[in-house]
Amino acid sequence: MKDGKVIATLKDAILRSGLKNGMRISFHHHLRNGDGVMNMVLAELAAMGYRDLTLNSSSVFDVQSPIIDHVKSGLVGRIETNYMGAKVGRFISEGGMKEPVVFRSHGGRPSAIENGVTPIDVAFVAAPAADPMGNATGKRGKSACGSLGYAEADARCARHTIVVTDNLVPYPLEDALIQEQWVDGVVSVDSIGDPQGIVSGTTRLTRDPVALAMARTTVDVIRASGLLKDGFSFQTGAGGASLAAATFLKDVMLAEKIQGSFALGGVTGAIVDMLxxxxxxxxxxxxxxxxxxxxxxxxxxxxxxxxxxxxxxxTSKSCCVDSLDAAILGATEIDTDFNVNVHTDSNGSIMGGSGGHSDVAAGAKLCIVVAPLIRARLPIVTDRVTTISTPGRTVDVLVTQKGAAVNPGRADLRDRLAEAGVKIADIHDLKAAAEKLTGAPCRPARGTREVAKVMYRDETQIDSIKSVK
Incomplete structure (x- = not known):
């Protein structure tokens, strides 16, 4: 084929896909809040008159808030995702959809796709570079976003895969995660989005002294655990305290001449510096x-x-999180049973999602949640989280500015931390200390309607999110 699989317009590519009303379409989120492909595709589908589609995206960001109008018009009938920003989340929480959103984890989503739980009819892959046969990468081009890891299962397993690119390069494109044997069509457009939108407010190093103190304690916990030695493996989130902990950990590893095996995850410049x-x-x-x-x-x-x-x-034969030694994660809320909420705010409105949180907590030998006692004048530690995102049995330590609380199931770890001089606090005492400053918060008024299902990584439902009043 002279032009390979290149199709002149997005509309023509959709028509060739055989997409029908009621089918599933998928997207990925590597351009994060700079993505332009989902909005572009949904606008085209709306113009073509499609109805009742299931939108399966690895994440939904605020930039994709036009989804709200597509739900209202009947184009989008169901949403499946791993994370949802506050704009669309508020609409869902107020009962904007007839069907509950289904939340999965970053590990649970590809598992569900591969095992036919949520089959994809047409996958749309936003590619910063692609060749005419559909080999695609995120590593180069004006819209480069790096890894395309969340798009791989979609492209490989979908009945029909369309690559959308703003950088069509000669065949063959080397080092392409998205491979031509999975791709049915390629569409070249002026822009797939803004790579500056990759960076959000949560991916910058903190200067807050409370967060820096928690970061230092976090490193003390890792050192005391006995895991910090040659071959050490590590993942951290993109929050300010987590990034600070990575910086402090680098100093320790260099001073003690420790070389770890691998760092994992969504990756920041702080982790690149460590490499x-x-x-x-x-x-x-x-x-x-x-x-x-x-x-x-x-x-x-x-x-x-x-x-x-x-x-x-x-459900894969092995995965990277199962080889992790230590992981640093955040929390919107954590309760006295160590269950963690990263799906909803304190009022119960959707503003996040598990992402890889529950996957990493389940796999790592040491899972540390870092959170201040109080955020926005509300205590972080509660009797029962508003929504369970990650079960407490997989969380080992909560680090706050008032000390580290150790899960009662990890008496061995508590002894190690005490011996190393890490300040230890009972999680019930941390809750009481926060409430002494803020007062005991009222539980949010919730409706009876289920607006979202929270699925654990093994596809069992771990919680239900009710509507907000």
């Missing part, structure tokens, strides 16, 4: 969180792109 300093032999990267990570995965062969299946699928 370049010799703290780790490699990075396993399913998503780049900033442009420093994008440059690294393009240029450094030790910075390795992985699929979401390899990252965290519980």
């Amino acid at each position: 370049n300093a010799g703290c780790f032999r490699s990075i396993m990267d399913v998503q780049c969180f900033d442009l420093g990570a994008v440059a690294s995965i393009r240029d450094n062969p030790r910075h390795v792109e992985i699929s979401a299946t390899r990252y965290a699928s519980p």
Whole structure:
């Protein structure tokens, strides 16, 4: 084929896909709040008169708030995702959809796709570079976003896959995670989005003294655990305290001449700095969180792109999270049973999602949740979280500015921390200390209607999100 699989317009590509009303379409979120492909495709589908589609996206960001109008018009009848920003989340929480949203984890989603739980009819892959046969990468081009790990299962398993790119390059494109044998059509457009939108407010290093103190305690916990030695493996989130902890950990590893095996996850410049300093032999990267990570995965062969299946699928023969030593995660709320909420705010409105939170907590030998006692004048520790995102049995330590609370099931770890001089606090005492400052918060008024189902990584439902009043 002279032009390979290149199709002149998005409309023609959709017509060739055989998409019908009621089918499932999918998207990925590597351009995060800079993505332009989902809005572009949904606008075209609306113009073509489609109805009652299931939208399966690895995440939904605020930039994709036009989804609200497409739900109201009947184009989108159901949503399945791993994360949802506050704009669309508020609409869902107020009962804007007839069908409940289905939340999965970053590992649970590819597992569900591969095992036919949520089959994809047409996958739309936003590709910063692609050749005419559909080989695609996120590592180069004006819209480079780095890893395309969350798109791999979609492209591989969908009945029909359409690559949308703003950088059509000659065949063959080398080092392409998305491979031509999975791709049915390629559409070239002026822009797939803004790579500056990759960086959000949660991916910048903190200067807050409370967060810095928690970061130092977090590193003390890792050191006291006995896991920080040659071969150490590590994942951290993109919040300010987590990034600070990575920086402090780098200093310790260099001072003690410790070389770890790999760093994992969504990757930031802080993790890239650790790789370049010799703290780790490699990075396993399913998503780049900033442009420093994008440059690294393009240029450094030790910075390795992985699929979401390899990252965290519980039904694969093995996955990277199962080889993790330590992980640092955040929380919107944590309760006295160590259950963690990252789906809803304190009023019960959707503003997030598990992402890889529950996957990493389940796999890592040491799962540390870092959170201040109080946020926005509300205590973080509660009797029962508004929504369970990650079960308490998989969380080992809560680090706050008032000390570290250890899960009662980890008496061995508590003894190690005490011996090392880490300040230990009972989680009930932390709750009481916060409430002494803020007062005991009232439970939010909730409706009876289920607006979302929270699925654990093994596809069992772990919680139900009710409507807000």
